[in-house]
Amino acid sequence: MKDDELSNSSRAGSSGTFDAVVVGAGASGGLAAELLTAAGLQVLLLDAGYPEGSSPSAPSRNLAQRLASFASPAHMPFMPEALLAAMRKPLPLLGRLRQPIQSKCHAWSRKPDAYVDDIDCPFVKASDDPFYWIRCRGLGGRLAVPGHGGIYVRFGAEDFAFGNDGRPPWPFPLKELDPWYSAVEERLGMLAADGKDSESATATKTDELRNAVMLRLLSRWPRMNVESCKGIPPPDCVAAAARTGRLVLRQGAIARSIAVENGCAKGVTWFDMATQKECSAVARVVFLCASPLESTRLLLLSHDQANGTPLGAKSNSLGNFLMDHVVMRADAFGPWPAGISKQWGEEPRGFLLQRFGTCQDRNPEQHSNFGVQIYAAKTSFGRMGLYLSAFHEMLPQTNHRVALDPHLRDRWGIPVLRIDCRHGLSETKGAASMKLALGELAGTLNAKIRRFHDCHAAAGLAMHECGTARMGNDPSSSVLDPNNECWDTKGLFVTDAASFPSQGTVNPTLTVLALTARACAHAVGHRES
Numbered sequence: 001m002k003d004d005e006l007s008n009s010s011r012a013g014s015s016g017t018f019d020a021v022v023v024g025a026g027a028s029g030g031l032a033a034e035l036l037t038a039a040g041l042q043v044l045l046l047d048a049g050y051p052e053g054s055s056p057s058a059p060s061r062n063l064a065q066r067l068a069s070f071a072s073p074a075h076m077p078f079m080p081e082a083l084l085a086a087m088r089k090p091l092p093l094l095g096r097l098r099q100p101i102q103s104k105c106h107a108w109s110r111k112p113d114a115y116v117d118d119i120d121c122p123f124v125k126a127s128d129d130p131f132y133w134i135r136c137r138g139l140g141g142r143l144a145v146p147g148h149g150g151i152y153v154r155f156g157a158e159d160f161a162f163g164n165d166g167r168p169p170w171p172f173p174l175k176e177l178d179p180w181y182s183a184v185e186e187r188l189g190m191l192a193a194d195g196k197d198s199e200s201a202t203a204t205k206t207d208e209l210r211n212a213v214m215l216r217l218l219s220r221w222p223r224m225n226v227e228s229c230k231g232i233p234p235p236d237c238v239a240a241a242a243r244t245g246r247l248v249l250r251q252g253a254i255a256r257s258i259a260v261e262n263g264c265a266k267g268v269t270w271f272d273m274a275t276q277k278e279c280s281a282v283a284r285v286v287f288l289c290a291s292p293l294e295s296t297r298l299l300l301l302s303h304d305q306a307n308g309t310p311l312g313a314k315s316n317s318l319g320n321f322l323m324d325h326v327v328m329r330a331d332a333f334g335p336w337p338a339g340i341s342k343q344w345g346e347e348p349r350g351f352l353l354q355r356f357g358t359c360q361d362r363n364p365e366q367h368s369n370f371g372v373q374i375y376a377a378k379t380s381f382g383r384m385g386l387y388l389s390a391f392h393e394m395l396p397q398t399n400h401r402v403a404l405d406p407h408l409r410d411r412w413g414i415p416v417l418r419i420d421c422r423h424g425l426s427e428t429k430g431a432a433s434m435k436l437a438l439g440e441l442a443g444t445l446n447a448k449i450r451r452f453h454d455c456h457a458a459a460g461l462a463m464h465e466c467g468t469a470r471m472g473n474d475p476s477s478s479v480l481d482p483n484n485e486c487w488d489t490k491g492l493f494v495t496d497a498a499s500f501p502s503q504g505t506v507n508p509t510l511t512v513l514a515l516t517a518r519a520c521a522h523a524v525g526h527r528e529s
Contacts, residue, residue, distance in 0.1 A: 018044045018248070020285040020523070021268045023255045023298065025049075026141020027509055028496045028516040029289030030237030031184075035520040036287075037244040044281050045238065046253040046270055048290070049114075049138030104461060105134045106329065106453070107147030114138055114145045120411035126420035132460035133293060133419060139251075141291070142463065143234035143509070151373065151507040152188060152232065153352060154181050158369075159504030166395045167502045171473045171482035180514040188232055188513075212337040213351055213376060213445065220444045227352045253279070254412050258286055258302040258311060258492060265491035271412045285491045285523050289516065292498035293322075293402055296468040297417050299479070300404050304488065311489050312479035317470055319403050321396035322419070323503045325462035326370075326427045328434040332386040334447030336378060350375045355505055356390070356437060369393040370434050371505040372441065386447045388438045391462055392430035393505050402468055421459045431456035464508055466500035484519040495519045 019041035022032045033045045095103025095112065102108055102115035116135045125131050142148040155174065162169040214226050241247040252273035259266040259280070267282040288295040296319060302311045312318045353372040370392035379385040394400075405418040423431075435452060442449050472478025475487035480499050486492040495516040497508045504511075 016281050018042045018281055018283045020044070020287065021046065021281055021283040022287045022289060023268060024141070024288070024290035024294070024496070025139045025238055025249070026136075026289065026291065026496075027143050027234070028512050029287070030140065030235070030241070031187075031513055031516050032287045032289055032495065032520055033241040033247060034237040035517060036285075036524070037241040037246040039520070039524040040246070041285075041524070042246050042248075043241065044248045044250065044268075044283065045241070046255055046268065047137070047139060047249065047251045048254050049136075050252050050273065101132050102134060104132050104458075105463065106461075107145050108134075110146045111144075121416075122408060122410060123416050124405045124408055124418040126418050127422060129422035130458035131419050131421050132458055133417075133465075134460065134463045135291065135294075139238050140234055140236075148463070151350070151352065152185070152190065152510040153227065153354070153506045155504050155506065155511050156354060158355060159502070159506065166397070168396065168470075168472070170501055171471055171478075177511070177514050177518070180518045181510065183517055184510065184513040188235055190232060208337075210351070213374070216445055217351075217353070217441070221356075224356065225354050227354070228350065250279075254414065255290065255298055256301065256414060258288075258298060258489070260302065260304050260311065260489055260492075263304070263306070263488065263490060265489055271414075286493070287516075287519070287523075288492070288494045288498075289496050292465045292468060292496055293417060293419070295494050295496055295498045296402060297404070299469060299486075299494070300402075301415065311492065312469060312486050314488050315476050315478055316398075317472075317477060318479050319468055320398050320401045321467040321470055321501075322400040322402060322421045322465065323394040323396055323467045323500070324421065324459055324465040325391035325503065325505075326394060326423060326430050326434075326456050326459075327462035328390045328392075328431055328438060328456050329453040330388045330435075330438045330442070330449050331451055331453075332388065332442040332445075332447040332449045333379070334384050334386070334442075334445060336384045352506070353441075356441075357392075357433060369505055370430060370437075372434075372437065374441065374445075376445075384445075384447065386442060386445060388441060390434035390438055391464065391505055391507075392427065392434055393503060394427060394459075396467055396470075396502060400467075423456065423459055427456070427459075464497070464503065466497040466503040466508060469494050469498040470501045471499045472501060483522040484515055485522070491523075493519045493523060 020036050021044045022029050023046050025045055025047035033043050036043050091109045095108065098117050098119055099115055101118045108115055114136045116137055123133050136142045136145060138144060157174055160170050160174040210228060217224055217226055238249065254271040256269045256271055258268055265284060265286040267280055268286060269278060269280040272279050288298055290298060299311045299318060303309060304311060310318060351374045356372045357370045370390050373389045375387040377385045400421040402417045402419050404415045408416050410416050439449055469479040471480035471482060471484055473482060479486060480494055481487055484493050484495050484499050497512050499515060
């Protein structure tokens with residue numbers, strides 16, 4: 001977002017009363033701000049990150065950011081891999097000072113200053129089992145960090161399906177989401193692939209490398225569905241909203257609670273980092289898009305004046321059913337495919353294998369619910385580098401939950417979350433299946449695994465957390481109705497992945513955006529009726 005656009009957005013409609021308040025300026029929050037302002041609403045957008053250039057980050061974070069820029073993957077075609085690896089080596093040591101949790105993220109080294117300070121923003125683990133809550137604050141959220149996002153794919157029928165394994169049904173059929181997927185894909189600038197029934201099939205033209213990879217994979221697994229990862233730059237929805245003249249953006253705003261009156265949303269209270277004061281705004285429509293666990297924390301912090309209970313707590317679902325993919329990553333290297341001379345830019349070419357576990361030549365009873373992402377890039381000395389990530393579905397369970405800790409508070413005096421989520425036998429078996437699958441994939445592409453990243457041992461490292469404020473058809477077993485509106489509080493919408501009843505096996509970003517667009521249309525239509 002340009003400085004002049006930011007300035008204009010800050011001046012527009014400066015009163016404390018708005019048509020809508022959006023909490024969070026990441027993927028879903030930015031889109032909500034854009035759509036609501038386009039519909040004519042005066043919108044306040046609250047972002048917890050510091051304005052660019054004004055962050056009082058610790059020196060260790062600034063030094064880590066400078067070092068990360070020198071060790072960028074953009075230098076892979078020009079510098080020996082060993083030298084880049086040596087330059088990255090001090091980064092984890094710097095991360096331990098202020099970001100011991102955040103530095104566990106695979107993309108942290110690309111932009112350390114985008115992630116929260118773990119000392120200022122702590123959380124409590126409910127057991128000795130490791131859990132890593134990876135958080136980015138700032139305009140664009142995680143999508144603004146290279147190495148995050150970039151995968152825009154629709155849920156399939158299997159992802160929406162009711163299962164006897166504990167997977168609950170979504171409150172509407174998948175076809176209900178199709179037009180919203182299409183609307184978001186068009187807004188993102190994605191291209192439809194010829195012969196495909198989904199606009200999300202590909203957003204990159206067929207090229208030599210893609211053909212070479214696909215031919216090898218399909219010769220081994222003919223039933224496999226291979227798609228190109230989209231590689232689309234994240235849209236600057238905040239700038240688009242600012243251009244309407246109906247947006248007020250407040251950065252450095254740490255949301256504290258949602259105000260409610262007579263069962264309806266009334267506004268939002270937040271802590272302003274710049275003034276060190278508590279502020280509030282009045283609005284009849286509130287969108288929580290702060291990220292799944294942050295949005296649920298706000299619901300837990302906010303109370304209905306009539307009965308004193310947290311918003312959405314009338315059911316037994318608030319805070320429960322936390323899910324995050326079990327992730328297995330590996331690096332592999334092999335010869336560059338013959339006859340392909342084109343060199344690529346900073347980001348490698350990506351391929352998505354949906355539900356690869358069902359394509360393997362094994363007993364169907366041994367199939368696992370996981371998908372695989374493969375990134376191929378030209379490294380030093382003309383070799384092909386493969387970066388493989390497999391994501392296994394975690395089923396919703398009541399013992400995977402979050403709650404407010406009664407003792408610990410963050411830097412701004414707000415109670416922190418106590419997180420109870422661990423990998424069980426199902427996740428351990430899934431990790432073993434994925435490790436075997438990644439070895440088979442690398443071998444099929446004439447590459448050899450150099451190392452596996454032992455990510456599966458800790459929940460949270462997939463950074464695809466879902467649930468804790470799920471949607472449904474029954475207010476006794478869900479927090480949100482089928483339109484992402486809180487059953488208990490009219491005008492309060494939660495459209496990030498906190499709303500997911502189940503998580504499927506693919507990146508949730510496109511589904512989050514589709515749900516957000518759908519909820520915005522409902523909110524605008526309800527307001528006008």
